[in-house]
Structure formats: C-alpha cells, structure tokens
Amino acid sequence: MPERSKAETPLSADPAEATRAALVSAGLHLFGHKGFAAASTREIAARAGANVAAIAYHFGSKAGLRRACAEEVAARIGHVLGDLGAGPRPATPGEARARLRAALRAITGYLAAAPEAADLAAFLLREITEEGEVLDRLYETTVGPRHRQLCALWGLATGTDPEAEETRLSVFAMIGQVVYFRIGRPVVLRRMGDAGLDPEALTRILIRNLDAALDAALDAAIREVPR
Amino acid sequence: MPERSKAETPLSADPAEATRAALVSAGLHLFGHKGFAAASTREIAARAGANVAAIAYHFGSKAGLRRACAEEVAARIGHVLGDLGAGPRPATPGEARARLRAALRAITGYLAAAPEAADLAAFLLREITEEGEVLDRLYETTVGPRHRQLCALWGLATGTDPEAEETRLSVFAMIGQVVYFRIGRPVVLRRMGDAGLDPEALTRILIRNLDAALDAALDAAIREVPR
DNA sequence: TCAAATGATTTAATCGTTTGATTGAAGTGA
DNA sequence: TCACTTCAATCAAACGATTAAATCATTTGA
Numbered sequence: 001m002p003e004r005s006k007a008e009t010p011l012s013a014d015p016a017e018a019t020r021a022a023l024v025s026a027g028l029h030l031f032g033h034k035g036f037a038a039a040s041t042r043e044i045a046a047r048a049g050a051n052v053a054a055i056a057y058h059f060g061s062k063a064g065l066r067r068a069c070a071e072e073v074a075a076r077i078g079h080v081l082g083d084l085g086a087g088p089r090p091a092t093p094g095e096a097r098a099r100l101r102a103a104l105r106a107i108t109g110y111l112a113a114a115p116e117a118a119d120l121a122a123f124l125l126r127e128i129t130e131e132g133e134v135l136d137r138l139y140e141t142t143v144g145p146r147h148r149q150l151c152a153l154w155g156l157a158t159g160t161d162p163e164a165e166e167t168r169l170s171v172f173a174m175i176g177q178v179v180y181f182r183i184g185r186p187v188v189l190r191r192m193g194d195a196g197l198d199p200e201a202l203t204r205i206l207i208r209n210l211d212a213a214l215d216a217a218l219d220a221a222i223r224e225v226p227r
Numbered sequence: 228m229p230e231r232s233k234a235e236t237p238l239s240a241d242p243a244e245a246t247r248a249a250l251v252s253a254g255l256h257l258f259g260h261k262g263f264a265a266a267s268t269r270e271i272a273a274r275a276g277a278n279v280a281a282i283a284y285h286f287g288s289k290a291g292l293r294r295a296c297a298e299e300v301a302a303r304i305g306h307v308l309g310d311l312g313a314g315p316r317p318a319t320p321g322e323a324r325a326r327l328r329a330a331l332r333a334i335t336g337y338l339a340a341a342p343e344a345a346d347l348a349a350f351l352l353r354e355i356t357e358e359g360e361v362l363d364r365l366y367e368t369t370v371g372p373r374h375r376q377l378c379a380l381w382g383l384a385t386g387t388d389p390e391a392e393e394t395r396l397s398v399f400a401m402i403g404q405v406v407y408f409r410i411g412r413p414v415v416l417r418r419m420g421d422a423g424l425d426p427e428a429l430t431r432i433l434i435r436n437l438d439a440a441l442d443a444a445l446d447a448a449i450r451e452v453p454r
Numbered sequence: 455t456c457a458a459a460t461g462a463t464t465t466a467a468t469c470g471t472t473t474g475a476t477t478g479a480a481g482t483g484a
Numbered sequence: 485t486c487a488c489t490t491c492a493a494t495c496a497a498a499c500g501a502t503t504a505a506a507t508c509a510t511t512t513g514a
Binding site for chain 2: 032033034035036037038122125126128129130131135139143144147165166168169170172173176177179180181183184186187188190191192205206209210212213215216217219220224
C-alpha cells in the first residue's frame, strides 16, 4: 500500500496526470541526489506512490522520465524569471539595475525558500557534470537565452557592451553565487550553525549580501568604463 | 592487456602504490562524474588498469575507496592553499587583502588549469549533495578550518568581525564564485564560445574578474563599517 | 651465487542480489 | 462496453563481493 506522501504534488483532476507529476517530482529528487544511473526505477516509483511500469507507460523509459524532468526544470526556471525581457525596455541605467536586482531576488528567494528548489538545483547540477544530450537541450532552450537577457540588462545598467567577455563572466558570477548557496547549503549551514538559523533568516541575509555584491560589481564595471 | 592509460598517475617506485594511486584517480573521476552508486567497481578498475579485486584488496570495499578519494581531496586542498595561516599574522589591512587575493588566485589557477581539478571538484560536489559521512569528515578536517582562516583574513582586511554572519557569507560567496566556474564550465564554455577560448585565456580573464570582485566586496564591507 | 621459500599483489571465475524493461491480467471512469 | 491506466510477476544483464590460483619481488640458507 504505497502512499503518495513524500513527493507531494499539486493534486490534479486527472489522476493519470497526477501520476505523471508525482513521477517527475520523484525523478527530480532522486536523479538530483543520487545521479541518473544510481536512481533505480523501483525507488522512483515507490517515492511517487506509483508502480514501476508506470514509468515506461508514461515516459517510454527511464531516459524518457529524465527528459521530462529536464522539461520541468526549464518550465520552472521560466516561471521564476518570468517576463525578464518583457515590458518596456529599461530607459535608464537605474531601471536596468532595478530589473537586475529584482531578477536576482526572484532567483534567490525561490532557490532558498521553495522546498522543491533543492531537487531542481541538484538535478540541473547533475546534468551539467554528466554533460549529456539533456544538458545540450537545457542550455539551448533555457539557460543560454536567459543568460543573454541578463547580459543585456547588465549592459544597460553599466553602459558596457552586453556581449563583452567581462559582462558575460560577471553575469555568470552573479548567478553562480546564488546557485552555489543552494548547492552548498549543507556546508553553509554547518558553518553558520544549523541549529538556530531558520531558512527565512538565511534568505534575508543572503538577499542583503547579494544585493550589496551586485551593486559593488555594477559600480566596479561602470568605474572601469566611465563613458 | 589493460593499460594504465587514462588515469595517468605519477609513477611510483612501488608498483602496488601505483595501483592504489591509479584506483583513487579513477575513483575521483567516476565517483565525481557519475555518482558513487552509479560508478561500478568494474569500470573503476578498468579505468585504472587494475583488476576488480584490487579495490577490495587495497581499500577493503568500494566504500573504502570512496574514503580514500576523500582523503586525496583533502590533501590536495591543503596543498593548494598551503600555509594560508602560516607566516607572520598580517599587520595591516593591505597585507591581509594581499593574502586573500593570493589565496583566491591559487584556488582559481589550480581549479582552472590543473587537469585533475575537474574530477576533484566534481567529487566534492557529489559528496555535498549526497550528505554522507564522507562530507562530515571532509567538512570538519578541511573545509571548515580553511573557511575560518579565510574569514580571519577577511576580518583583518576590512576591520570587521571575522565571525560575523556577513563575513562568513561573503567568504562563502567568494569561494563559491570560483567553484561555480569550475563546476559550470561546460555551460560557461558554451556561452563564451568553446571554439576560440583556450583554458589559459579563460583563467586570465577569470582571475582579473575575480580580483575586481574581491576588491569590490572588501571595499563594500569597509564602507559599511567605517571603524 | 643461486635455487628454494616466503609474503605481497594480481588474476579469472563465481556467488547471490538488484537492475531496467516487459508482459498480460486486473482495475478504473466515462 | 471501451479506452486508458495500474498492477504483480518475470526476464536477462550487470552489480559488489569473494575465492583460490597464479604471478611478482625479496629474502633465505647453504
């Protein structure tokens, strides 16, 4: 009598869709924390409260579930960053900076607070180190375009070339800081004293620090190329 | 006739020691890139040019090899950061800042240039997400102490409390940037254009950028607490 | 000086278990 | 009923571990 307990999923009217979602959720967690090959289909099914055969039925194979998980990651990244490039093009450097700060806060808040974000980040990281087709697709459809958008904002905020080497690396560093805190959380928590530090407090401190780091980086970029 | 080709190891006078080293090297690579459970003993042995039974013979078990890999990681981190706390205690903030910059450059140079660094970083990252005993030990013996040393330098360079929350997080962010670039290299290279960017050039750009980021972060910390 | 002996290391073969995938029967809602 | 979905049972392949035999480098005894 397996219960759909651990991989809590937004209940859907369609029970089949619920199974799909539960499998993807369980896949994100186990692929992310144990690696693709090490996560057995039995374990994934058990965590999702589904039968092993459901994986083959809904996704064709274990690899199919992996692809579905990647799509879920892409969708959530899109949802969190939302309409980053939408709306009127920032008219002033100040507006661009505000938009950058908002994006950074959105990512930080989501990664630090949302319970499923841990699985998401872990999954993405696994795919990066394994360098397979899934990463290719994920980069082309999501990571690359989003990075270009952030570079454009950075360029507007600093008056520098959005596609300059330095700009691209600076944006990577900015994102890297956030991702790193999510991935390295077990280590960070040890150092910060796991006991008396609730997630909200950590998020607050984190956002304050990252805001400061962003301003510092932008100001430094402006100082280097004043005009 | 398996050859000890892929996992190149500093040849040792003792052939048994060479086997040990080859197994650790292969273990670092495969544990790091596929995860502990997914890396089979057969594959590790094949990559090391050794027999499967050699793992049990030299390390007791697959888990024993994992511990040996962790010790190797600790040793190399110690070697790269060297005598971070040694020498005379920095007398001026400027000296402390220089020492911080040197540490950051050492880490960046090693991670970006040394061929085995990729396996090392991947292994460490896996252990962090899997959160087992190996991470506990690695944190207590290596990561934690080193982080405290860097915080002490940060405190001296900025005149702030070395153990303040902000200091500890800032140091994490600083290290995080470097580690992130090594882990995320596949993504970064895609964005920077894999083709015409040699590792040395990337390292140079990276160090320049990280130097600037460090100065910006330190100056921001000083500005906040003028005293 | 050199064969025999010794302990350390490596080898191929094998054990019981778990893996991903498949199957046909049973269950479910419209 | 009928299409869709889930289920328990089963398969060959690969897994970690173990074993006895083979091989290597050194030391021993005369």
